[in-house]
Amino acid sequence: MNLEEYKGxxxxxxxxxxxxxxxxxxxxxxxxxxxxxxxxxxxxxLLGSNVKNLADSLAEYGADKVIVVDDPELxxxxxxxxAHALASVINEYKPEIMLVGATAIGRDLGPxxxxxxxxxxxxxxxxxxxxxxxxxxxxxxxxxxxxxxxxMTRPAFGGNTIAxxxxxxxxxxxxxxxxxxxxxxxxxxGAKAEVIEYNPGFTKNNRYVTVKEVVKAVSDVADIMDxxxxxxxxxxxxxxxxxxxxEELAEVLGGTVSCxxxxxxxxxxxxxxxxxxxxxxxxxxxxFAIGISGAIQHVAGMEESDIIVAxxxxxxxxxxxxxxxxxxxxxxxxxxxxxxxxxxALAAK
Amino acid sequence: MKIIVCIKxxxxxxxxxKFNPDGTLDRGAMLxxxxxxxxxxxxxxxxxxxxxxxxxxxxxxxxxxKATDVLREAIAMGADKGVLITDRVLGGADTWAxxxxxxGAIRNLEYDLIITGRQAIDGDTAQVGPQIxxxxxLPVISYAQDIQIDEANKTVTVQRQYDDRYHVLEAxxxxxxxxxxxxxxxxxxxxxxxxxxxQAEITTWGRADLKDVDDANIGLAGSPTKIAKASxxxxxxxxxxxxPDSPEEAVSYIVGKLTEKHVI
Numbered sequence: 001m002n003l004e005e006y007k008g009x010x011x012x013x014x015x016x017x018x019x020x021x022x023x024x025x026x027x028x029x030x031x032x033x034x035x036x037x038x039x040x041x042x043x044x045x046l047l048g049s050n051v052k053n054l055a056d057s058l059a060e061y062g063a064d065k066v067i068v069v070d071d072p073e074l075x076x077x078x079x080x081x082x083a084h085a086l087a088s089v090i091n092e093y094k095p096e097i098m099l100v101g102a103t104a105i106g107r108d109l110g111p112x113x114x115x116x117x118x119x120x121x122x123x124x125x126x127x128x129x130x131x132x133x134x135x136x137x138x139x140x141x142x143x144x145x146x147x148x149x150x151x152m153t154r155p156a157f158g159g160n161t162i163a164x165x166x167x168x169x170x171x172x173x174x175x176x177x178x179x180x181x182x183x184x185x186x187x188x189x190g191a192k193a194e195v196i197e198y199n200p201g202f203t204k205n206n207r208y209v210t211v212k213e214v215v216k217a218v219s220d221v222a223d224i225m226d227x228x229x230x231x232x233x234x235x236x237x238x239x240x241x242x243x244x245x246x247e248e249l250a251e252v253l254g255g256t257v258s259c260x261x262x263x264x265x266x267x268x269x270x271x272x273x274x275x276x277x278x279x280x281x282x283x284x285x286x287x288f289a290i291g292i293s294g295a296i297q298h299v300a301g302m303e304e305s306d307i308i309v310a311x312x313x314x315x316x317x318x319x320x321x322x323x324x325x326x327x328x329x330x331x332x333x334x335x336x337x338x339x340x341x342x343x344x345a346l347a348a349k
Numbered sequence: 350m351k352i353i354v355c356i357k358x359x360x361x362x363x364x365x366x367k368f369n370p371d372g373t374l375d376r377g378a379m380l381x382x383x384x385x386x387x388x389x390x391x392x393x394x395x396x397x398x399x400x401x402x403x404x405x406x407x408x409x410x411x412x413x414x415k416a417t418d419v420l421r422e423a424i425a426m427g428a429d430k431g432v433l434i435t436d437r438v439l440g441g442a443d444t445w446a447x448x449x450x451x452x453g454a455i456r457n458l459e460y461d462l463i464i465t466g467r468q469a470i471d472g473d474t475a476q477v478g479p480q481i482x483x484x485x486x487l488p489v490i491s492y493a494q495d496i497q498i499d500e501a502n503k504t505v506t507v508q509r510q511y512d513d514r515y516h517v518l519e520a521x522x523x524x525x526x527x528x529x530x531x532x533x534x535x536x537x538x539x540x541x542x543x544x545x546x547x548q549a550e551i552t553t554w555g556r557a558d559l560k561d562v563d564d565a566n567i568g569l570a571g572s573p574t575k576i577a578k579a580s581x582x583x584x585x586x587x588x589x590x591x592x593p594d595s596p597e598e599a600v601s602y603i604v605g606k607l608t609e610k611h612v613i
Contacts, residue, residue, distance in 0.1 A: 115483035120573030324588035
């Protein structure tokens with residue numbers, strides 16, 4: 001592998017139902033930063049059916065080029081035609097960095113493609129920067145230190161350990177990036193990218209699966225990742241009916257209700273409200289953890305919140321280890337009174 | 350039919366993570382358990398065995414010799430055979446080298462279906478399952494929340510979970526499925542099963558037993574990703590914790606803090 005042949009920062013511009021996912025813009029924001037010290041360009045790879053018209057919005061968020069693979073086979077996400085498309089783009093255009101969102105799609109596409117193009121993949125990164133590997137040269141082997149490497153930092157063990165990883169001898173350097181962490185740029189209205197159409201051709205094989213049905217969860221709620229205030233409930237809330245209390249608290253604060261995995265598993269709330277390792281990463285100004293014990297997988301998704309308020313009847317609940325303000329007590333009594341009290345305080349202003 | 354379930358022994362984090370006084374992780378204080386998503390995958394395989402007589406379930410793990418504990422636990426739950434892949438030269442493997450190794454072992458076995466957990470609670474990468482499928486040229490369905498088998502037509506129908514939807518997918522066997530914990534509630538070990546488990550022969554394979562695997566793709570040296578720096582994250586210290594005598598007191602405490610921080 002001639003590493004010098006590989007140039008440019010590429011991102012996978014995920015779209016679902018022909019709508020660009022927020023993570024694509026976040027990746028473009030990060031890619032722009034990474035491209036600067038490398039003195040290179042940012043390319044978005046857009047895969048789908050009838051998606052060409054989406055290229056302009058990628059340009060507005062920082063793409064210099066957009067490679068489009070537009071084919072009816074790519075109408076709905078399936079591992080095989082998508083992996084074939086992305087791996088073919090990588091083999092044809094040879095990027096030095098390939099970023100993919102750590103979404104339910106990217107965490108399937110990323111590993112498949114990285115294995116196909118025989119490179120490393122670092123999962124669920126939260127920090128990406130350009131630097132040296134090893135970080136400090138080995139004495140006597142200064143010349144072997146590699147520069148301009150992608151250094152990928154990721155939490156593991158439910159966020160309790162943190163590792164910085166490099167991929168010095170293979171290209172592209174691939175990472176999946178946790179949604180909600182990287183910052184998108186302010187869109188530049190009217191910006192245009194060079195659009196390159198590429199089609200590697202699709203031949204059906206045993207690896208193609210059939211999509212029998214697409215079942216969408218009916219949800220008209222706001223995205224919890226955008227909320228400034230989250231009122232989050234756990235198993236301790238006791239029943240789906242009791243979530244009414246949390247909804248009322250959220251309403252007076254102009255916030256949104258979210259929940260822990262236990263609540264989703266119990267069928268009380270839909271999956272898209274789930275905070276945590278297997279749900280969403282949130283960083284609101286205020287996070288209320290109500291009846292949430294605080295398993296590390298949950299904490300990993302909310303510990304970056306500015307202020308964490310916890311209410312739990314178990315004084316030993318691990319949530320108190322991360323809460324700024326922890327209250328040991330009965331949520332059924334506290335929450336309704338809290339709502340009334342805040343309502344009164346706001347009315348008095 | 351023949352099913353292979355890939356399982357991993359991981360440190361238990363359920364009862365909370367234990368920390369050393371300096372805020373780093375106390376690994377020694379945590380028990381080793383079967384990874385939860387893998388256990389759901391095993392349960393899915395055992396349910397297929399319950400309803401499809403003649404099904405054989407082989408559990409396979411890669412790790413240190415003590416990883417036989419999870420193989421025996423799986424047999425006690427109802428699996429038929431256990432395979433341990435262990436060899437010093439395989440240590441330090443990243444997901445590429447791990448999946449290459451496991452694929453090399455699986456090439457020695459017959460199978461219609463391979464099930465892995467979606468991800469392990471120590472690494473959380475969710476990569477090894479899809480990468481095994483890639484090395485073996487199999488269809489992969491990740492994030493399975495429901496699995497139905499049609500043995501006659503050699504197909505599986507799987508509900509594949511996404512954030513705001515699921516897809517019902519049909520794949521030809523042999524194929525690989527990665528299982529979510531949501532899939533089921535794993536059974537307990539049976540008394541007879543525990544007895545069987547300690548009688549059971551565990552097949553142990555080393556480097557030499559891997560089929561079609563290049564030395565350049567195994568262990569630490571064969572791992573494309575290299576650790577530049579690793580540390581236990583020192584957690585932000587706990588804030589205040591109060592135990593008020595009445596709900597009124599609790600409310601005035603919270604309202605006071607929210608006012609102080611200009612939230613209200």
